[in-house]
Amino acid sequence: MTRSIIELETTQEDHRVARIAAAAIALALVDSAIPLPLPGIKPGLANIVTMFVLARYGWSTAAWVTGLRVVASGILLGHFLSPAFFLSVAGAVASLAVLAFAVRLPDRVFGPVTWSLFAAFAHIAGQVLLVRLWLIPGNGVFYLVPFFAAAALIFGTINGVITARLLGDTGSVREFGAQNA
């Protein structure tokens, strides 16, 4: 029997995506470990990574990182292909779509806090829509919208500030780059 070695050609970009996705997955796990009163509400710390990557490397890298994070954290948390997984996909798709627009806003006026708020609200909007259309076809879910909106406001602002801090902080960016090299 001959041993065959399959070698995948990987680019610098692949390595970068994998490394950052690993960070995002770790944050997604931390996210799910934080207890919060309402199901469906979580800090969304992993979105900090998405926005950081969006600002540094562009939208397609951010989309890759987010996609990998959603799938891998779904497998790790045991909800892969369950309704919770599809909720996570819906939120990620909605916030990525909105981020593609938000990142094009004038740089001087709108910063990471704006992106983060947009992404957080898009995230809950995507999830609520999916719940309404597929999981619980009734208007009952809209009762919870105020709570989701308040959570999006609070966590969106906090995550935006953290992202702005990370991006403005040249020291940590260099560190990040050094790890990549």
Place this chain on the structure above:
Amino acid sequence: MASVFSTEAPAPDPTRSASAPFSALSLFRPGDWFVFLAACAFCLVSFPLAWRGGVAEKLVVRQGGRVFAELDLSRASRIDIPGPIGTTTVAVEDGRARVVSDPGIHQYCVRQGWLERAGEIAICAPNEVSLEIAGSDKVYDSLNY
């Protein structure tokens, strides 16, 4: 606005060193305040919008052509409706409704099972009782349309 709360300039400086004191408000750009306030406004507005009565779907129970009761579908309940040939029992559970028992011979309305969507109807003709789910978005009534 940010300068009221912090000693730093509101516009973030990309070359700021790692040792600069952390001030969350200084990381807001002018437009961020606008978006933040809009988000706050949305949150405040969402409470009355989501919680006004119209959102809840309800079950309209008629007896002899008159509205006998209107039941909130989000609350489990059970009522007895007296009619010409006996008592019809209707139950609401998990956002849906059904006829539990009816004195009619054919039991059509009982066998119809759960009514879940807006516009769905069950009629217990012998006892002159009808149920209809009234939703915020009413679908076409194919019987009359």
